[in-house]
Amino acid sequence: xxxxxxxxxxxxxxxxxxxxxxxxxxxxxxxxxxxxxxxxxxxxxxxxxxxxxxxxxxxxxxxxxxxxxxxxxxxxxxxxxxxxxxxxxxxxxxxxxxxxxxxxxxxxxxxxxxxxxxxxxxxxxxxxxxxxxxxxxx
Amino acid sequence: xxxxxxxxxxxxxxxxxxxxxxxxxxxxxxxxxxxxxxxxxxxxxxxxxxxxxxxxxxxxxxxxxxxxxxxxxxxxxxxxxxxxxxxxxxxxxxxxxxxxxxxxxxxxxxxxxxxxxxxxxxxxxxxxxxxxxxxxxx
Amino acid sequence: xxxxxxxxxxxxxxxxxxxxxxxxxxxxxxxxxxxxxxxxxxxxxxxxxxxxxxxxxxxxxxxxxxxxxxxxxxxxxxxxxxxxxxxxxxxxxxxxxxxxxxxxxxxxxxxxxxxxxxxxxxxxxxxxxxxxxxxxxx
Amino acid sequence: xxxxxxxxxxxxxxxxxxxxxxxxxxxxxxxxxxxxxxxxxxxxxxxxxxxxxxxxxxxxxxxxxxxxxxxxxxxxxxxxxxxxxxxxxxxxxxxxxxxxxxxxxxxxxxxxxxxxxxxxxxxxxxxxxxxxxxxxxx
Numbered sequence: 175x176x177x178x179x180x181x182x183x184x185x186x187x188x189x190x191x192x193x194x195x196x197x198x199x200x201x202x203x204x205x206x207x208x209x210x211x212x213x214x215x216x217x218x219x220x221x222x223x224x225x226x227x228x229x230x231x232x233x234x235x236x237x238x239x240x241x242x243x244x245x246x247x248x249x250x251x252x253x254x255x256x257x258x259x260x261x262x263x264x265x266x267x268x269x270x271x272x273x274x275x276x277x278x279x280x281x282x283x284x285x286x287x288x289x290x291x292x293x294x295x296x297x298x299x300x301x302x303x304x305x306x307x308x309x310x311x312x
Numbered sequence: 313x314x315x316x317x318x319x320x321x322x323x324x325x326x327x328x329x330x331x332x333x334x335x336x337x338x339x340x341x342x343x344x345x346x347x348x349x350x351x352x353x354x355x356x357x358x359x360x361x362x363x364x365x366x367x368x369x370x371x372x373x374x375x376x377x378x379x380x381x382x383x384x385x386x387x388x389x390x391x392x393x394x395x396x397x398x399x400x401x402x403x404x405x406x407x408x409x410x411x412x413x414x415x416x417x418x419x420x421x422x423x424x425x426x427x428x429x430x431x432x433x434x435x436x437x438x439x440x441x442x443x444x445x446x447x448x449x450x
Numbered sequence: 451x452x453x454x455x456x457x458x459x460x461x462x463x464x465x466x467x468x469x470x471x472x473x474x475x476x477x478x479x480x481x482x483x484x485x486x487x488x489x490x491x492x493x494x495x496x497x498x499x500x501x502x503x504x505x506x507x508x509x510x511x512x513x514x515x516x517x518x519x520x521x522x523x524x525x526x527x528x529x530x531x532x533x534x535x536x537x538x539x540x541x542x543x544x545x546x547x548x549x550x551x552x553x554x555x556x557x558x559x560x561x562x563x564x565x566x567x568x569x570x571x572x573x574x575x576x577x578x579x580x581x582x583x584x585x586x587x588x
Numbered sequence: 589x590x591x592x593x594x595x596x597x598x599x600x601x602x603x604x605x606x607x608x609x610x611x612x613x614x615x616x617x618x619x620x621x622x623x624x625x626x627x628x629x630x631x632x633x634x635x636x637x638x639x640x641x642x643x644x645x646x647x648x649x650x651x652x653x654x655x656x657x658x659x660x661x662x663x664x665x666x667x668x669x670x671x672x673x674x675x676x677x678x679x680x681x682x683x684x685x686x687x688x689x690x691x692x693x694x695x696x697x698x699x700x701x702x703x704x705x706x707x708x709x710x711x712x713x714x715x716x717x718x719x720x721x722x723x724x725x726x
Contacts, residue, residue, distance in 0.1 A: 183614075184464045184465060184470060184621070185464065185614045187464050188460045188463050188464065188465070189356075189465075189467045189468075189517070189518045190364050190426055191465045191467075192426075194460060194461055196337035196338055196341075196461070199333065200597075200599045203333075203334075203598060207595075207597055208595075211657075217598070218327075218655060218657040221605075221656065228374070228377075229333040230373070230374055231372065231373040232333070232371070233369070233370070233371040234369065234370055235368070235369040236366070236368055239366075239429070241632060243621075243625075243632040288328055288329065319480075319483075321476075321480045322602045323610070325603035326599065326601050326602065326603070327598060327603075327655070327656045328598070329497075329603045332599055341459060341460060342457070342459045345457075355518050355519055356517060356518045359467075379494060380493050380494045380603045381483075381492065381494040465632075466640050467702065468702075471613065471642070472610040472613035473610075475609065479610075494603075497604070504604070504609070504653075505609040506650055507647070507648065507649040507650065508609070508648055509645070509648075510646055510647075511645040512644055514705070515642075515705070564604055564605065564606075567653070
């Protein structure tokens, strides 16, 4: 399991005094980027080769709101990985009470060629590491 | 069915040259606000009475990306409405080709007291109008 | 003078209950895009030719905050325009009381080649129209 | 001098392939929050006492763009501090080449009562520490 600690700033909150709902999906993406960076994912370089990872579908359920100044932890598990698609299970938790789940979600991703707007194979080396990661999710 | 036309600006896009995935959930919220405003929803006034509508769960599926300068239309249907919860079916479509669905989603909302962080009844007048809206979704 | 009406949504606000400071700079950009679109500016097409308008410097002063549900108007004047640079004077005002200035700013822009990351001439046809606009700012 | 390291994610970029201009002002605010947190600034607690720090004016000049995956550092100096106002000098730099200034700005802030929308004295203890910080800016 990958863990990304984050702080809540004013920009993340809204007039309800809590984190704006879609912001957690941004936090989830930051965490996916860091999780995959650890096994060699280089977004900027892949973009130059016309390869991009995109979100195909996402579901998120909210349990408790984070507030300004809160420290939270995004937990990320790569739960499945195939040739052109992969899925993450993610959650946001309070740092000081990790059992306190703020929200959790499933994010279904795909690898595409941006120019063709069509599925593309995940580059070999990364694909192998992603499959290994799925089998070693602790 | 409520329709909200929107233009795509640089702030909505990312380095993939397309609209960033979570932005559609912001667009959906703008559309829900406008849809409910038409039947008397006053967010700012309700906030003063400690009543807020929040997202409890949302699912979104992406089919085709919007790009810079695109004109899109957010279509919103209030599909169910109870005493403390309600659900929307929403989609984003290209304005010039409304059959082109960019993404569609389900958004499950609740009415809460922010101070108590607990469910609260939707104010009577609004609740009646929301139920009427569910039954007259054309 | 170009006027762009906007509504304030939850995504624009923060935990202070007011619009987050940098959001006005997003609003200003939306207004510049619409102002220039009227004279033939096509951002997406220019991008394909490696031409982009970028902000070189901006100054913004805040007088009064906008709140959730407020209707505001962004007023935009193209105050100067040269071969590779141009400047806007912009403000945000309450729609129902346009004398109420929420904030105002100066935005200094440049035309660049993204690949070369170097100044580029504004395309001829647009440049002529921008100079005309500077001289006819009512 | 306070330093806050940050990573650039997709959400920070736009269709030009670079960080969207107003995002740096969000980064600057994150850095101000962390800089002041070190001397006891508790935004969420102050909000409960109706005390908020707000931006009154900001100027930012852009020199070179950050891109996806870049690691940057926000450098923050509290350059002056009075009873109800204070000013920061801030910049964004590439982490691997800190002499490479991406942008720099001046941010003029004030302490206000949100309810009265009027200037308020910075709480005593924080005010003293802020003045000390101004005199010890290394």
